[in-house]
Amino acid sequence: MNTLQKTLFALAAGSLLTVSAQAATSYSNGYTGQPYVGVKVGQFDLDIDNADDPTAYGVYGGYNFDPNFGIEAEYVGSDDADYRNGDLDAKTYGAYGTARYQFPNTGLYAKGKLGVAKTKVEGDYTVGPLKVSNSASDTGIAGGVGLGYSVNPNFGVEAEYAMMDSDVDAKLMTVGAHLKF
Numbered sequence: 001m002n003t004l005q006k007t008l009f010a011l012a013a014g015s016l017l018t019v020s021a022q023a024a025t026s027y028s029n030g031y032t033g034q035p036y037v038g039v040k041v042g043q044f045d046l047d048i049d050n051a052d053d054p055t056a057y058g059v060y061g062g063y064n065f066d067p068n069f070g071i072e073a074e075y076v077g078s079d080d081a082d083y084r085n086g087d088l089d090a091k092t093y094g095a096y097g098t099a100r101y102q103f104p105n106t107g108l109y110a111k112g113k114l115g116v117a118k119t120k121v122e123g124d125y126t127v128g129p130l131k132v133s134n135s136a137s138d139t140g141i142a143g144g145v146g147l148g149y150s151v152n153p154n155f156g157v158e159a160e161y162a163m164m165d166s167d168v169d170a171k172l173m174t175v176g177a178h179l180k181f
Contacts, residue, residue: 037061038178040160044078044090045171046121054078054090056172062098070098072113076172086125086132092117092164092172094142107150111158117142119168140165144172154180 042056058076065071073095080087094117101110120137144162151157155177162172 033066034064034180035062036064036156036178036180038158038176040074040076040158040174040176042160042172042174045173046088046090047169048083048088048121048123051083051088051123052081054081054088056090056174058174060176060178064098064100067102068100070100072096072098072115076174083123084125085127086123088121088123090119090121090168090170092119092142092170094118094164096142096144100148107156109148109150111146111148111160112144113162114141114143116140117164119164119170121168121170136168138168156180 038060040056040058040060044054044056046053056076056078058074060072060074062070062072073093075091075093077091078089080089094115096113096115096117098111098113100112103109116139118137118139120135122133122135124131124133126132142162142164144160146158146160148156148158157175157177159175160173162174164170164172
């Protein structure tokens with residue numbers, strides 16, 4: 001495990017361990033912090049010539065400290081997409097700070113996130129009789145914007161567009177659903 005992976009793992013583990021302590025905190029507006037977990041599906045938009053964009057699927061979890069701010073961690077992988085005479089896949093994982101704006105008198109909200117993500121793309125293809133394997137990986141600033149709808153106090157859905165600013169140049173469009181505790 002490299003240093004970034006260890007750091008992200010420590011951040012995720014620490015966040016989960018502190019959830020029970022944070023959940024006991026009540027704010028002056030009556031809000032108590034709220035953890036959540038969810039799944040998402042969508043599509044990677046990779047800047048690679050002659051490659052199909054792979055289908056993305058992932059998991060995410062976070063903690064809302066109050067109605068407006070929180071943290072979130074996610075892992076998103078892909079299926080194998082056609083690339084030349086072979087295939088490629090992509091994966092990304094990251095940690096983010098989140099901000100939400102709740103539209104008045106509705107369950108609709110806007111969400112923004114900014115943080116750090118590692119993105120890796122691997123491809124295998126053939127050139128004549130040779131099998132070639134290639135991969136690119138980079139860590140950089142990542143962020144996204146989206147719209148969500150709280151169906152009830154414990155369940156919500158979101159649509160999101162995210163960009164990973166790295167040498168890999170990946171964009172991600174997803175829809176997801178999450179449970180709040």
